[in-house]
Amino acid sequence: MPQYSDDLFLGPAVTYMGTGNANASATFTGSISTTTLTVTAMLSGDPLVVGQYIDGSGVTNGTYITAFVSGSGGTGTYTVSTSQTAGSTTMYANGNALLGDPSPMDLGVGPLGRIYVWDTIPQALVANNIAASQTPAAAGAITLTAGTSVKSVVTNNGTVLQLDVPRAVSVTTGAGSPTTRNFTVSGYDYYGQAMSEVIASSGSASTTVNGKKAFYQISGITVSGGTVVAITIGTTDILGLPVRVTDAGYIARVGYNNTLAEDAGTFVAAATATATTTTGDVRGTYVPSGATDGIKRLVMGILLPAIAVGPNATRVGALGVTQA
Numbered sequence: 001m002p003q004y005s006d007d008l009f010l011g012p013a014v015t016y017m018g019t020g021n022a023n024a025s026a027t028f029t030g031s032i033s034t035t036t037l038t039v040t041a042m043l044s045g046d047p048l049v050v051g052q053y054i055d056g057s058g059v060t061n062g063t064y065i066t067a068f069v070s071g072s073g074g075t076g077t078y079t080v081s082t083s084q085t086a087g088s089t090t091m092y093a094n095g096n097a098l099l100g101d102p103s104p105m106d107l108g109v110g111p112l113g114r115i116y117v118w119d120t121i122p123q124a125l126v127a128n129n130i131a132a133s134q135t136p137a138a139a140g141a142i143t144l145t146a147g148t149s150v151k152s153v154v155t156n157n158g159t160v161l162q163l164d165v166p167r168a169v170s171v172t173t174g175a176g177s178p179t180t181r182n183f184t185v186s187g188y189d190y191y192g193q194a195m196s197e198v199i200a201s202s203g204s205a206s207t208t209v210n211g212k213k214a215f216y217q218i219s220g221i222t223v224s225g226g227t228v229v230a231i232t233i234g235t236t237d238i239l240g241l242p243v244r245v246t247d248a249g250y251i252a253r254v255g256y257n258n259t260l261a262e263d264a265g266t267f268v269a270a271a272t273a274t275a276t277t278t279t280g281d282v283r284g285t286y287v288p289s290g291a292t293d294g295i296k297r298l299v300m301g302i303l304l305p306a307i308a309v310g311p312n313a314t315r316v317g318a319l320g321v322t323q324a
Contacts, residue, residue, distance in 0.1 A: 026052070026093035028074065032059065032086040035066075035079050042074035043090070051098035056091030060084045064097040114309055115252060118242050118300040122292040123149035123164045127172045127208065128232035130161060130218055135174075135230045142183070142221040142233065149235070149294070157188065157219060166190045166214040166240030168285065171201045174230035178203055182224040183233070184277065188217040190242065195323035198277040201231065212268075212280045214240020237292050238285045244270045244320040245284040245302055252301035256288045263298075265289045275324035282320030 026045030031038050037054065053064045060082045067079040081097075129147030136142065146152040149164045171183050180203040186196045197213045221233060245251065248267050256263035266287040271280035288298055307317030 030091055031088040034083045037078040037080045039075045047074035048093055051096040052093040053095050057089045058086035114304050116302040116304055120165055121297050123294040124292055125235045125237050127234040129234045131233035133230045133232050136223045137226045139225045160217040160219045162217050166216040168211040168236045168238035170208050170210045170234055170236045171199050172208040172232045173202050175205050176229035178229040181227050184222045187215045187219045190216040193323040196277050210236045214281050237287050241284045246270050250303045252303050255299040257296040263289050270320050275321050
């Protein structure tokens with residue numbers, strides 16, 4: 001899953017974030033005479049470093065190493081901060097006085113999340129840029145035609161219509177007395193997952209019904225029966241989010257059309273139940289407050305929780321449940 005070299009993960013690695021002398025990072029045998037620490041053997045941990053606190057039987061509380069004098073592999077002589085006498089004993093090195101917060105800590109507080117900056121300039125929606133006007137006489141396939149802001153591309157899955165950005169599609173009925181029909185849209189999301197959606201057309205003339213799922217590529221559309229009137233299929237301003245967002249609280253900020261004020265668009269959270277052809281988008285969608293036009297920029301800051309990024313991330317946490 002998504003992981004980055006600068007993830008703030010403080011997991012099992014020792015960090016100096018604690019508040020007490022606990023979890024020794026080094027154990028050794030040695031003695032102290034005045035301010036000279038003589039280490040005879042390293043028992044565990046890494047070699048001692050300047051700043052580490054020293055603890056053990058007879059050692060004055062708060063003693064720490066101020067200088068390395070001679071030796072190798074941790075053994076040798078060091079200068080310590082407090083004059084004292086401590087006979088040969090097992091000692092422990094904890095934390096670091098020079099860091100201001102001495103205690104080592106191996107539990108960590110991570111992984112911490114990060115913010116995803118979604119930056120996109122969607123083209124204007126077009127009611128017939130996926131399927132031009134046609135009147136299906138019976139159940140079957142709809143003839144697809146790449147219109148404005150849509151292009152026909154050849155992929156490993158065959159020829160598909162690719163939209164400018166992931167967005168929901170619409171079905172518009174023409175003049176007359178239409179019959180409500182189910183349109184099954186098949187295609188792929190931005191990450192190449194196969195997906196499908198059933199959109200029921202309106203029984204009213206000149207009416208548009210929007211889907212809920214954000215398609216990036218359309219491979220085919222079928223209709224359940226004759227529509228009586230002409231229909232078109234096109235794009236909407238329902239834009240698919242790039243990562244799963246299950247709550248509006250994860251949206252840090254939305255800017256649109258070069259305006260400092262927060263955009264008052266419409267957010268729909270990711271559908272988290274098992275996906276079907278009638279459930280919502282698995283990552284969530286957003287409709288900007290103003291119509292898209294290929295000029296207005298949408299910038300959304302999305303807070304990613306630990307389940308979406310870092311060592312413990314999952315595919316579902318980042319990209320949503322498996323598409324249907």
